[in-house]
Amino acid sequence: MPETGYFAVFLIGLLGGTHCVAMCGGIVSALTVQTIQMPGQKRREWPLHLAYNLGRIGSYTLAGAAMGAIGTVGMLFNDILPIQLALYVAANLMLVALGLYLTGFTRALAGVEKLGQRLWNRIQPLTRRFLPARSVAQAFPLGALWGFLPCGLVYSVLATALVTGSAERGAALMLAFGLGTLPNLLLAGLVLKRLRDVVRNQAVRTGSGLVVLAFGVYGLVTTPSLGSKLWNGVVCHF
Secondary structure (H helix, E strand, O other): OOOHHHHHHHHHHHHOHHHHHHHHHHHHHHHHHHOOOOOOOOOOHHHHHHHHHHHHHHHHHHHHHHHHHHHHHHOOOOOHHHHHHHHHHHHHHHHHHHHHHHHOOOOHHHHHHHHOHHHHHHHHHHHHHHOOOOOHHHHHHHHHHHOOOOOHHHHHHHHHHHHHOOHHHHHHHHHHHHHHHHHHHHHHHHOHHHHHHHHOOHHHHHHHHHHHHHHHHHHHHOHHHOOOOOOOOOOOOO
């Protein structure tokens, strides 16, 4: 049976791109400005934007491995099912909140994002040593650090990584999610203004939010089977 769970998470990353551009548009636009070289020299934006995004996705992958490993601890017990069900329900409630957040119906996830602000306050000063990013060697670690920017979208998927039951699946889950966010942020770096106009369109945000909301609702409805076929390959079944 195909591991549809990873494709579902990829779609969440892709559809959540409206939020990504809003959150990371500032650093992406700054990176674009800083790649403008001296007159007469060729601009080389693609390698820098790609390196930045690969660094960001690398951080997501490591965070997913950590969350998957943490989830493994609970699964060492024979009476794991109640713990796993609780984590599973919490993860899908986060997806529901994310869907509502993307549609603009509620700002509930803004409170969740504040929880990561303390860590970000410690990490953000480190980004200054890589700015202005004029080389891949600077852009990659800059992206890796910016991967810790407080983001409700990332936190929603990290909650799902807890249910994977292994560091490997947790890492693969966040890798699939990161790859889903890649098209939007790559395009944001090269056609930022035009893309911002698109993602700020309420119809686009509402449509994306409703699809993500549907993922969360389906997950909650199928709680007894831990997501049935949708989360196949992601959720650890016993």
